[in-house]
Amino acid sequence: MLRLTTQRQAILDLINQSNRHWDADDVARALLDTGHSIGIATIYRGLAALEAQGLIESVQLGDKRHYERADKAHHDHMVCTRCGNIDEFAHPTIEALQRAAAAEKHFRLTGHQLVMFGLCARCDTQGGAT
Amino acid sequence: MLRLTTQRQAILDLINQSNRHWDADDVARALLDTGHSIGIATIYRGLAALEAQGLIESVQLGDKRHYERADKAHHDHMVCTRCGNIDEFAHPTIEALQRAAAAEKHFRLTGHQLVMFGLCARCDTQGGAT
DNA sequence: CTTGATAGTGATAATGATTATCATTCCTGA
DNA sequence: TCAGGAATGATAATCATTATCACTATCAAG
Ligand SMILES: [Mn+2]
Ligand SMILES: [Mn+2]
Ligand SMILES: [Zn+2]
Ligand SMILES: [Zn+2]
Numbered sequence: 387m388l389r390l391t392t393q394r395q396a397i398l399d400l401i402n403q404s405n406r407h408w409d410a411d412d413v414a415r416a417l418l419d420t421g422h423s424i425g426i427a428t429i430y431r432g433l434a435a436l437e438a439q440g441l442i443e444s445v446q447l448g449d450k451r452h453y454e455r456a457d458k459a460h461h462d463h464m465v466c467t468r469c470g471n472i473d474e475f476a477h478p479t480i481e482a483l484q485r486a487a488a489a490e491k492h493f494r495l496t497g498h499q500l501v502m503f504g505l506c507a508r509c510d511t512q513g514g515a516t
Numbered sequence: 517m518l519r520l521t522t523q524r525q526a527i528l529d530l531i532n533q534s535n536r537h538w539d540a541d542d543v544a545r546a547l548l549d550t551g552h553s554i555g556i557a558t559i560y561r562g563l564a565a566l567e568a569q570g571l572i573e574s575v576q577l578g579d580k581r582h583y584e585r586a587d588k589a590h591h592d593h594m595v596c597t598r599c600g601n602i603d604e605f606a607h608p609t610i611e612a613l614q615r616a617a618a619a620e621k622h623f624r625l626t627g628h629q630l631v632m633f634g635l636c637a638r639c640d641t642q643g644g645a646t
Numbered sequence: 647c648t649t650g651a652t653a654g655t656g657a658t659a660a661t662g663a664t665t666a667t668c669a670t671t672c673c674t675g676a
Numbered sequence: 677t678c679a680g681g682a683a684t685g686a687t688a689a690t691c692a693t694t695a696t697c698a699c700t701a702t703c704a705a706g
Binding site: 387393394423424426427428431432435449 | 684687692
């Protein structure tokens, strides 16, 4: 049975009280900054345990796994390749077409991941060249 | 300037004469099996160099980068979580809707990656349970 | 044909995110 | 109170990929 320990509660609170996407290191830094003492291994285990319980969700972006609140409707992500910002979008029609594409190939779809890369509005406006 | 050395030619031939997706280790094993002697570092560099020239393309699947021929039209991937098989599909409407979703958020789209996970037709038919 | 500059190779060390170990501590239910 | 499972934290281990570095291949002069 999953124990909601002090450490796990701290991780969960941190994530639930925000609207962003956190990797393990983000969480570690934030908790240390707020006076918590928690080992990095515990953070990894805590994140995995919380996700297994459906209390948080995650996306694999590049080589890092990012965690976010689970109380949001399904959505996909747009990642700014300049500032790293992660925005979200939902598109029911795209989802439906995915199911159709899977069905057409007799593929039993269990999950998907759609990531769009590019420049967020802010980065696009500002720095064009290097 | 890019030199198409013996090693790089071997990598390129291997990939071009196949229809599958190769990670660095796949390439290493295949080349060793056919009598080639090539260091793993050279394979990584060769794959990167060939991709930079547009001679091959790659997809990041999980924690591994997979390379494939570049002479195919754009497509996305469906990965069987049981046997690891990677199938492909193209869906122009999904692509168009992605551009629309990006435009709506004033996001300058430069690339995307759509991966569907599930069971391929064969795995779905056969083993249901473990 | 010698150079010299530059690119490429291969063995191996280093990196960086994540997992595994393991001794220790915390909880919980009998 | 106590035994056993669950969790923690420090640290070692993994694993794909990169970086180093000494050495070799290529090529364009001179
Ligand atoms: Mn999100
Ligand atoms: Mn492909
Ligand atoms: Zn940005
Ligand atoms: Zn399969």
